[in-house]
Amino acid sequence: MTDNLNPSYKKTVLTVENLNVSLVTTANPIVSDITFSLKEGEVLGLVGESGSGKTTLSSALLGYARHGAKIVSGKIEIDGQDILRLNDQQLRQIRGKKVSHVAQDPGTALNPALKIGQQLDELLEVHQPEQSKAQHQGKISKILQEVGLPFDHDFLKRYPHQLSGGQQQRILLALAFILQPKLIILDEPTTALDVTTQSLILNIIRKLCQEYRVAAVYVSHDLTVVKDITDRVIVLYAGKIAEDAVLDQLFEHPRHPYTYGLIRAIPDVAVKKALAPIQGHAPSPNHRPKGCAFVDRCQYATDLCHQKAPELIQLADEFDPHYVACHHLEWVKLIDIHNIVDELAHTRSDQTVVLKAQQVNAWYGSQQVLFDVAFDLKKGECLALVGESGSGKTTLSKAIAGLNESVEGQVYLENELLPFQAKKRSLKQRHKLQYIFQNPYKALNPAHTIGQTLSKVVQHFFNTNAQETAARVSDVLAQVSLPEQTKSLYPRDLSGGERQRIAIARALLCQPEILICDEITSALDVSVQASILQLLQELQQHGVTILFVTHNLGVVRAVANRVAVLKQGRIVEFGETDQVLSQPKHAYTQLLLSHAPSLVKAETQEETESCLLV
Template identity: 35%
Template sequence: MRDPLLQINGLKTELGDESNPVRVVDGMDLQIRRGETLALLGESGCGKSMTALSMMRLLPHGGRIATGSIHLDGDDLLALSEREMRSVRGGKMGMIFQEPMTSLNPVMRVGEQIAEAVRLHDELKGRAAVQQRVVELLDAVGIPDPERRTREYPHQLSGGMKQRVMIAMALAGRPELLIADEPTTALDVTIQAQVLRLLKQLQRETGMAILLITHDLGVVAESADRLAVMYAGQIVETADVADFFAAPKHPYSRKLFQSLPDSHKRDEQLAVIEGSVPPLDSRFEGCRFAERCELAVARCHKEIPAWNPTAPQQGVRCLLYADKPIQPGVRETKVQAVRHDVDHGETQLLQVEGLKVYFPIHKGVFRRVVGHVRAVDGVSLAIPKGRTLALVGESGCGKTTVGKGILQLIRPTAGSVRFGVDELTEMRGEALRRRRGDMQIIFQDPMSSMNPRMLVGDIVAEGMLAQGMGDRTGRQRRVVELLEQVGLPADAASRYPHEFSGGQRQRICVARALAVEPQLIVCDEPTSALDVSVQAQILNLLKSLQRQLGLSYFFITHNISVVAYLADEVAVMYLGRIVEQGRVDEVLEAPAHPYTQALLSAVPVPDPQRQRSVIRLEGDMPSPSDPPAGCHFHPRCPEAMAHCRAAYPDSVSLSGSHRASCHLLATDAASHS
């Protein structure tokens, strides 16, 4: 067994008033061995990031470590002076933060920022030696043309490249322990696969240990050796990854598995964890999970569970194991099946033909138009009444612009958008405003889409007021009905958005969208910022509302498991164009386009026993202001032919509902004819 590199014992971290502190980490014991990857898993607000900041001694103002010890390679980090600690941060211990753009200095060149870390933690002398080390680091993290990139600013880099720069900075001090705080959360699956592969490669080359903070079970299955599940400031389970995925022991761990959406659960409600993480300033008298646990008994509410070892370096904090361990295995929760009682037929509610949205590029004093950003470049799709069409693709491919173009929030450059019998592109003023009552949008970030100074009741009623629906008393009554419909209490109307959790805020946005009784809702990544348990609640809600009200959804996402669970059809988008479209089972089980194949191969699977072959896509998506000649995907396509560089491929019909645009498919069709 490898020696422990990091040893945490009895760590308690508090925030705020000492008389009634928020105990963000409450009695943590944790060990990370040399060369291993330990995943720290749990919901938002459970204390994962605060654990990392405690280790780095970078707590926010008002934060303090009350008791406990943190030893790194034998050194007591809590006994070091701030001067000594500065040499540890970025030296023996590096950290990659969740959002690279907020961690990088926007007015400093990338090379200068990495050079700062090199000068602080390396013994290199002279500007030339430091510059050479910076180029070596950028090359090590897989950034092409590293010497040129050192002269660029963060805004000139893609999301994946910015994350690689953060990794290069963390490696500057040759760390023995790398803390990666949600390093792939904001990235597309293709870029996520590249970053995870890079971390594994660097670990093999340097022998460093990694603490991977995440809430993605697929990432844990593919990247970690061991894991620790955290809930309400405490570790509730530790295990080897293979053992955990075969038989999670803690009831909270099992619920996380049952909340995951996939195609096998399409006809049933996802299991949800009712309620939310309890406030961490509470004085707990029993198990912290008891109020949300289906297996809880009277004893669980009165007795604080002790740590129960189940194997070397493995254990669980649960009273079910205190006297006699229960049989391991995922305990299935019976959930109500979703019955599709209403047959909506195939009446097309929305038909989009040749939609184009171009943004002009201005230059010079007189702001002359010198080109266009082809954000959406000829998209055609249809959504029947009561059905869901999912649009997937990498960030920057134009998905959100399609949604806004359909709603006429951005005026299309060309094309047709027919909603029922109306051509929306020809409607203006009052007529369009009235028609918008039939179309609503749910945004990705609920907090930024609500006025923080407005009461929730006023936020929900805003659309009704704009559409002139009912009188004040009628609108207030309707607000209460809507809040109850989305699972919120009536008194929520008299509170402000900041008083709710992320999942509750998204429910408020759903209620606001429903207020004007729409037929179509554009859902723009509505679950991407949510934990799996909260995501399950929102997906159940959307599916239930569709069944009750006959709603149609245009669901924009990059989460393939959500697509498999919720959507009827899926369209795959690349650089402004649809490259493949069909029924969910056709596209996900038999992808025809090389881009779709690469996209699906990069999706991490929550099963460490399942082997998959990731199709590597080199480079990043080209700029929509200067798309490649021929097939837009050919510079990154592993199967590109000479003909792919000459002309954009026509759409090839693979079945009555499945089509794709690829020269390979046209060649196959010709050879079989």
Template identity: 50%
Template sequence: MAAVLVQGLRVSLDGRDVDVVDCVDFAIKEGEVLGLVGESGSGKTTVGLALLGDARRGARIVGGSVVIDGQDIVSLTPARLTALRGSTVAYVPQDPSMALNPALRIGRQLTELFEFHQPDMPTAARDERIRTTLHEVGLDADDRFLARFPHQLSGGQQQRVTLALAFVLRPKVIVLDEPTTGLDVTTQARVLSTVRELCATHRVAALYVTHDMAVVAALAHRILVMYAGRVVESGSSAQIFGRAAHPYTQALLAAVPVVSQRHELVTIPGDTPSPGRRPGGCPFHPRCADAVPECAVTTPEPVEVGAEHTVRCIRAAELAAGTARTAPRIAAAPAGRQDEVLLRVSHLDAFHGTRQILHDVSFELARKECLALVGESGCGKTTLARSIIGLHRKHSGGISFRDNEMAKHARDRSLELRRAVQYIFQSPYNALNPRRSIGETLREPLRVLFGVPSAKARTMVAEALERVSLSPSLASSYPSQLSGGERQRVAIARALVCRPEVLVCDEITSALDVSVQASIVRLLRGLQDEEGLALLFVTHNLALVRTVADRVIAMRDGRLVETGHVDDVLDQPQDPFTRKLIAATPEFGAAPVLSREDRT
């Protein structure tokens, strides 16, 4: 029996006959994980919120049904919905720091759930449930941990606390909205294992919303692929990753890097159409390599191409029966580092208060080179990056650009040096000034660094937005009107307008779709070749490291434990920690083989 049954779901912009999602049908069984994938703007989060009877601001559910635990939640009153959320349907957000109350201790936040939803539960039973759930998500359950505030936990611990908050009331359904986006690979592996085990143990039906195809391959029993508000392909994990039939699904898979092999990431031309601007016929046809004239005028209906494998494409049967597409083209090995060293870090020690974070860190970054820096959360990667850019001053040792020592504080550096060494922050939500439009954000460095007049700056802003696959029309928008992926691309564009020589990238692709990630990787590679740009690429995505980097450094507890050519390190890691990172990286080949009994 299905724990969730969604039929004919339609969500429209409030007061306008413009669909955000339409004709969405699916079911989730008890204990099953259903992956929901697609680019930003495809409607994934909208569908996830609909399972809570909610819609984003400016939209509302206008059609269809969402039946959970025998209730159609679309027809429930606000009071009934409030009682249902958290107890029957739980939600795990992308950013745990935004979900946890910074003023309340962890124990208090867990206790509040029982006081609201199950006030009659005896105190002893409630406390036992809290401690048991914390153990289930891999956290301490002692009084010291319960007394901590969220800011005293790592990102991975915060995310596992949100999992505990979701599972502690034993809901029937859980919606997970990109919950591992900002986590390192080992923490991500623990979180995914926890989700899998808790859903199986407590027979919870889960909807896992993500843009990370490798993650969903390792976790989900079945997968829905969304584009422009509709499900364009659905099937088992093995069917989607082994026999994808929709051109959009095939294009997404071609854009995904893998840790075992360097290959060219294939970008998808164009952008996902926004609600109200979706073309007639098949909405994917303007971007589709397999489109025929009929695609522009015929709205495709779902076609079954295998057992429980459905594709919304007028050429579905033909494409499914045809020969498999050729494997992604193997990328050429890096040409090798240049002799011209731009950035040199020598015997760097860094501190937070009295605690030493970095220990004797030394490396060089040459012109046209991409040096990847990998490691678990808390190992010191961001402290190192911020020290280089002049945002972390409590350090000793040397940091030089073109053999000239750089001042510890960014404000003490010349405008020319600040232009030459640019930084892209990890969080797209905190990187942009919410009171400035996108155009103002991009024009400011042009004015300060180059004295560009306003008329010319507008043209340069439009060009900068197009370089990162954004429409120039977004120049008049504000950060709050953009998705996380769009904000990150604006942050990348802001750095690139400065024409830097060294670019420090701190987890810049973690919030991006695989297709946009592929376009950004291609853009950065082009800048390396054409302008000699050097990249310090801080990331937890080892699969991306294989594709983008020339050399790689593995860091643990503030120390460099292994360094070398990227292929040497990833193919034959010498340090046990590096081997652990590689083993924890999800890959298509790691997708579980699940029997029908496992899925029921």
């Protein structure tokens, strides 16, 4: 991201000094010794795995600590005002006016009971009551135009649920920028969006930050997105800054082993690369070691790393400020830092067709959403379904799984006609085809332990005794790389990646021949995502066939043998992965690829907002 304003003339908008946030119960630090500053118009990326402290730090920048946490000490100065010295009423006055927040899920952030126009009006009336109605309307008209939304009576009368996901996210951006705050906190605002809508949102954020000289903190686990929008990146690990560098330095010359591990774990649309998850897990606030928090996952660790936590130091040989917290910076000499891309041979499937769909049509009410869709699945392959939101990916996958009743056509499972209603399928057919949902937390019963959830599946399908059931549950937990003690835990006790592994384990207990995976890695950290994708590849080696629904074209390049591209309910391109992603024939596929973020390819995207403003 670039700005016409000379950096030396930019005003410092945000200053954070020695910030410490701890658990109330144990006083153990969640984030500690955080120090950095941010200038007007600058976008800072805040990255790290779940549990790294990203959300805690970004919340503190709003003067807020989540339940069970407390801001213990430090300074957070926004536009010369230390917000940690303000009372609740004063904080309410600056939120929205000096600092704004854009949430990850606009569906929950927007008031469902208020029309879009009312939500914009209300914000201006609260913070700028001295201005006239005409002035408010002028500001609303201007900001809606800038985020690519219409300023007309019909649109302003809509409720949030009547907007698409991309439109909802643009309304959040309008609400965040309309008061021209000094600082905006963006909490993974593009996680659930398809690549074209994501590209549009990033372009809007980039443009508005430059136009209004707003400083922004962009929280994300997706480093390809971070590379596309930020000027500088802070990598957090176990509540501390592991590395802080300008964008190019961080991606071209990562100096912390953790940063390097994150970059290696990212699948990329431009190249096939071996998936390399960081082994192990980040320690929780109550279980952090005495020395370096990364010590148990670092292959370069020594006794010094176990005994003493490294300090964040500035590298003297760098032109731009580059800070690293590592005892052994010489580890870089042991590897070729640029040899991150490793050629990967895709899992080869045989030519046996295990599932065939013909002339599949589907409706939502009276509206047809799938049109004569046809494809086949070969034993042991991974077929990716890609396309924008609303293209029909999930509708098609649920139709195959028997979860959508407004469907016509034919689906054959091993040459046997498969009913579209799951309740009409035989027990053997339900064994063979299993569905893994995007949100494992909603798909798991919160009142049951993991052991109870998995045991019920075994008993339902196989009528085993207690000993046989326990053995099968233990075996499947080992298969998805989870410890035996996981059986006694509840879904709330697990991380997002662990819950997703449980969802996979539950499906595997049915001994399926086909797994339908619906966006199962969209909300996962890159390292956890890499481990999940590795698991799916291992399953393919054992003959399991996978239908993989995703909007992440980097993941498609890494795991899929073939790709089906859907647009408005029709397959517009179908073929081998490398052929489709490297030499796309259809203009729609070319559009998707042009907007797919990448660490490798040169970004030369042209403006296509006129095609995307829907």
